[in-house]
Amino acid sequence: MGPFCIKDTGKYGKGLFATRDIKKDELIEVSPVLISPKKEWKYLKKTILFHYCFYWGKNDTAIVLGYGALFNHSYSPNVMYDNNMENLTIDFYALVDIKQGEELTINYNGYIDDMSELWFEVIK
Template identity: 55%
Template sequence: MGPIVMRNTGKYGRGIFANRNIKNDELIEEAPVIVIPKKEWKLMRDSVLLNYVFWWEEDKALALGYGSLYNHSYTPNAGYITNIKKQSIDFYARKDIHKGEEIMINYNGDPKDQSPLWFKVRE
C-alpha cells in the first residue's frame, strides 16, 4: 500500500491523507503532468480545471495521480517542486506527517506566501 490515500475531508471535499507515517523531507509523490499551453488554456480557464492546475512557466499543468487533489493551507505540512525536465510535480513532506493526517500544500508555491487566493481560505 502506498504512502497516501484520497478520502473525503468532511470539510471541503476530497483530500489527500497519509496512509502511514511520512518523514520530514520524504518524497510523497512524483506526479506526472499534462502541460496545457498558454494559448489552449484561454479556452479552458473558465472550466472546472481552474481549481486543479499549477503554473508551469508561462503555461499551466494538470498533475496526474493525486497531484491536483492536495488541499491548500497557509501552514502546509508539504511542499512541491515543479520538475520541468521530468515533467512532474514532486511533493515532499515539510515536517513529519502522521498516519491519518491530511497532507496540505500552499497553492502560492512558496510555503511562506500568505497572498490571497481566488477562493476564501478556510483553515
C-alpha cells in the first residue's frame, strides 16, 4: 500500500487518508485500468462500474482498479491524476503538500476549475 490507509470518511463512505506527510508532485498511487470501448458505454453506465470510470482518450472509458477507486471528489482536490496510456494505468500525484491524516481527494471532472455537473450529490 502507498502512503495512505483506507478509513471511513463519515460522509462519503470509504476514502484514502495520508499515513505520513506527502510532498507536492509525489507519486501516490498507480492504479491499473480496464479499457471499455465507446460502443459499450450504454451498457456500462447502467452498472455499478459507472462510478469507477474515467475518460480515456477521445472516446473510450477506463475502469479504475485498485486504490484508485477510493479517491473521493473535491472541488479543491489535493491530488491530481494522469492517464498513463502506455502502461494502462491512472497515476495519482500530490497537487500540494499533504499533511498526515488528511483525506486524499481528486476532482472527478478532471480539471480543478471544472464545475460541471456530477452524477452524485456533493456533500459540503
